[in-house]
Amino acid sequence: MDSRLDDARGAGRRRIPVALDGLEQWLRIPSISGDPAHRGDVARAAEWIAARLAKTTGAVRIVRSAHNPVVLARVSATRPAVARLLVYGHLDVKPPGPGWTSKPFEPVRRGGLLIARGASDDKGQFMAHVAAVEAWASIGGPPLDVSFVVDGAEEIGSPGLKAVLDRHRGLLGADAATVLISDTKMAGPGRPTLTVSQRGMLGVKVVVSTGREGVHAGRYGGAVIDPTQVLAAAILRAARVVRRLTGAGRPPGPTDADVRNGAAGRAVHRDRLAERSTTCGALTVTSFESGSTAGAIPTTAKATLDVRIPPQLNVADAYRAIAAALRGNDHPRVDLQLNCMASASGVLLRQPPTVRQNVDRACRLAFGRPAASISSGGSIPAVDLLFRIFGRPPILLGFGPPDDGAHGPDERIHLGDWANCVETSICLMGFLSGSVTAASTQHPDSSFSDTLFPHGSRGTAALL
Known part of the structure; x- marks a missing residue:
C-alpha cells in the first residue's frame, strides 16, 4: 500500500x-x-x-x-x-x-x-x-x-x-x-x-425571408407578410412543443428558493422553478433581429434559440419535433431556414x-x-x-x-x-x-x- x-x-x-x-x-x-x-x-x-x-x-x-x-x-x-x-x-x-x-x-x-x-x-x-x-x-x-x-x-x-x-x-x-x-x-x-x-442542449438559428426589398408599411401593411410576425409565431409553436418535453420524476436539485436567489433579480415564474430549470424542456430566445429602415416592412427576421432537453430524452428526436413546429407555417412564399449550430445529449x-x-x-x-x-x-x-x-x-x-x-x-x-x-x-x-x-x-x-x-x-x- x-x-x-x-x-x-x-x-x-x-x-x-x-x-x-x-x-x-x-x-x-x-x-x-x-x-x-x-x-x-x-x-x-x-x-x-x-x-x-x-x-x-x-x-x-x-x-x-x-x-x-x-x-x-x-x-x-x-x-x-x-x-x-x-x-x-x-x-x-x-x-x-x-x-x-x-x-x-x-x-x-x-x-x-x-x-x-x-x-x-x-x-x-x-x-x-x-x-x-x-x-x-x-x-x-x-x-x-x-x-x-x-x-x-x-x-x-x-x-x-x-x-x-x-x-x-x-x-x-x-x-x-x-x-x-x-x-x-x-x-x-x-x-x-x-x-x-x-439536460441536453440545442443551439438553433432561424432565418425567415419574405422578399428582397422592404416596402412602405403604410401602403402595404396588412397585405405584405411581415417576417417578424412569422418568426415570432414559429417560435411560440416551438416553445409549446418544448414545454411538453418533461422529464420523469424529480431528481435532487436546487430548491425554488435557490433558483429565485440565483436569478439575479430577474422576473421568474410563480411555481415549479426547480423542475423548470433542471428536468423540464426550456426554449430561450437569446437573440432576435428584424428590420433596419424606419417605416418599412422588413424582408428578413432572424433569431437564435437556446433549447434545453430533459436528460433522458433523445436530442435528435427533440430536434425533429422542434424543427417541424418551426416550419409549420401556411405561407408558401415564406422561406424559413434552420441551422442547428450546437447540440449535446x-x-x-x-x-x-x-x-x-x-x-x-x-x-x-x-x-x-x-x-x-x-x-x-x-x-x-x-x-x-x-x-x-x-x-x-x-x-x-x-x-x-x-x-x-x-x-x-x-x-x-x-x-x-x-x-x-x-x-x-x-x-x-x-x-x-x-x-x-x-x-x-x-x-x-x-x-x-x-x-x-x-x-x-x-x-x-x-x-x-
Missing part, C-alpha cells in the same frame, strides 16, 4: 500560493472562443497550460485543428498502475459583457474571492486538479496515471473534440479511465457537489457505489462533509461524449460557488473553498488508485482554507 497521501496533502497546502499565482496568469489571457478576434488569445491560453503541465510531464501535446486547440497531457504513476484518471476541463471563456466592478481579465482578490472571467468556468476549477497533480509530483509522482484534456472550444459546443480524442488515445493512455470533470457549481458554500444529471450519471464512496471520503477529508447531489439544467457537450467513449459515467464534481457569476459580470471563486478543492482532488486521486492509505483520515481542525484564508468571507456580499 502507498502511504504518501498525508505527504501529498502537506505538499498541496504549501503550494497553494504558487498555484493561485499561476491561475491568475492564466486568467489574464482573454481566451474567448466565440470571437474570431481572440483566436490568438485562445492559442496563447493553450500554450500557457501546456507549458504548465510540461513542468510535471514530458507527455504534452497541443493539437491544432480547424477549430480551437485542445491540450493533451499524461502524467504517469510512480509505479505501474491499474487505475487511470482522465481530467477534462476547458480553457476558453465567454465574452465578459457589461456590469463588472473590475476589469474582467485582470484578476482581483477581494473579500476572500478571486474575481475574473474564467475564475469558476472553468480555468479555476480545472487548475485545482493541476495543482493536485503538482503536489503528488513534488513527492515523487501520483499513485495512478492521470491524463488531462483541456478543450479550447467548450463554450461553442466542443466541435472537433471527438476527432481529437479518437486520434490521440495512445497519448492519453486512458482506455479504462475514470473521467473527472469540475465545471459545475456547489450546492452551497463549502459544499462540494456531484451533479447527477444534465443530456445525461443521467449514476455512479457505482465504490466511486461514490471514494468521492465522499475525499470530500470529508477536505471539507468535513460528503459531497451533496444535485441535478443541473446546464449542458457540457463533452460529458456525453466521454461517457460514450469510456463506457462509465463521468464524475461531475462541482467546485464553483452557487453564485459564481459564470457567463455574467464579476465571475468568482471563493479562495478558501478553492484551496479545499485542491485537497479534495489530491485525496480523490489517492483513493481512486486503490493503493493509498492515510495516517490521518479525519477532517483536520485547521483545513487548507482556514490556514491560508482565515478571514475570507463567502458570497456576493463580499463584492459590495
